[in-house]
Amino acid sequence: MEFEGQITYLRNECVLFMRTKERFGGLSNMAAGYPLSINGINIPTSEALYQACRFPHKSEIQKVIIGQRSPMTAKMKSKPYRKDTRPDWDQVRVDIMWWCLRVKLAQHWEKFGDLLLSTGNNPIIEESYKDQFWGAKPVSEEKLIGLNVLGQLLTNLRELLKRLDADKLQYVSPLTLSQFLLIDKPIGAIESGNHKYDTSTFSVKETMYDLFASDRNVVPSTRKDVRSLLDVDKHSASFSEGYIPYASLAPENTCVQLSLDFI
Numbered sequence: 001m002e003f004e005g006q007i008t009y010l011r012n013e014c015v016l017f018m019r020t021k022e023r024f025g026g027l028s029n030m031a032a033g034y035p036l037s038i039n040g041i042n043i044p045t046s047e048a049l050y051q052a053c054r055f056p057h058k059s060e061i062q063k064v065i066i067g068q069r070s071p072m073t074a075k076m077k078s079k080p081y082r083k084d085t086r087p088d089w090d091q092v093r094v095d096i097m098w099w100c101l102r103v104k105l106a107q108h109w110e111k112f113g114d115l116l117l118s119t120g121n122n123p124i125i126e127e128s129y130k131d132q133f134w135g136a137k138p139v140s141e142e143k144l145i146g147l148n149v150l151g152q153l154l155t156n157l158r159e160l161l162k163r164l165d166a167d168k169l170q171y172v173s174p175l176t177l178s179q180f181l182l183i184d185k186p187i188g189a190i191e192s193g194n195h196k197y198d199t200s201t202f203s204v205k206e207t208m209y210d211l212f213a214s215d216r217n218v219v220p221s222t223r224k225d226v227r228s229l230l231d232v233d234k235h236s237a238s239f240s241e242g243y244i245p246y247a248s249l250a251p252e253n254t255c256v257q258l259s260l261d262f263i
Contacts, residue, residue, distance in 0.1 A: 011143065013123070015120070015123070017126060018126070026111075026112065027126075029100070030071045030072060031045070034108050034111070034112060036103055038187060041182060045074065046100045048065055049100050051065050052065045052182065054078060054081075054084075054086060055081060056181040056182075061078070061081045064077050105169060116157060116161055117161060119155075125144060126148060135148055136151065172189065
């Protein structure tokens with residue numbers, strides 16, 4: 001996932017969050033009340049999970065981080081070990097953040113899902129005076145500027161949640177990264193307790209759905225402007241008029257034959 005160029009946002013056209021006690025504070029990784037479970041290991045916050053993913057080859061560091069009840073403390077505990085951060089961190093950190101948000105939604109389906117949907121149709125912005133990568137910085141009373149990557153990920157997740165097939169978001173595949181580990185064990189698939197899935201019909205590579213810049217999607221579309229190219233054992237590949245094929249759960253060989261992306 002790549003994000004380039006600073007974006008200017010108008011405050012009155014956006015949903016902003018900064019402090020965890022505010023109305024939309026639960027969107028923050030620093031928010032309490034959203035404990036997670038990975039491979040049967042309890043993790044207090046999504047911030048602790050994200051920071052632990054820096055050190056897949058250092059289980060002792062991971063244990064220190066996920067043992068912190070405070071998300072800020074978890075972040076601070078990681079700082080002395082930053083030299084041990086996985087070497088490709090800058091290339092994979094957005095994918096890992098997207099995965100963390102997916103896990104947070106899957107394991108807090110109603111609570112986090114309702115919060116996301118309550119933001120309506122406006123862009124979601126993390127307001128920050130320091131971080132213009134994950135958030136956007138106020139430059140006047142009306143404007144903020146930044147990449148706002150976390151806000152964009154949350155906005156994209158909200159749009160996926162509005163779809164008729166949104167319940168598929170309750171199943172989260174592990175990222176296809178080398179050394180995607182927690183306490184020396186490969187991180188497995190995450191499945192919400194709300195629903196059971198036949199994973200053979202939803203085996204997809206974790207790919208961020210960029211609502212603003214991409215014509216790709218990670219699940220078959222149900223929008224009216226999309227028509228089906230084929231139907232193979234209830235696995236579909238679809239395309240939107242004027243765009244390349246962008247969704248497929250068909251078997252890989254079928255996708256190859258039709259020059260579709262196997263996701």
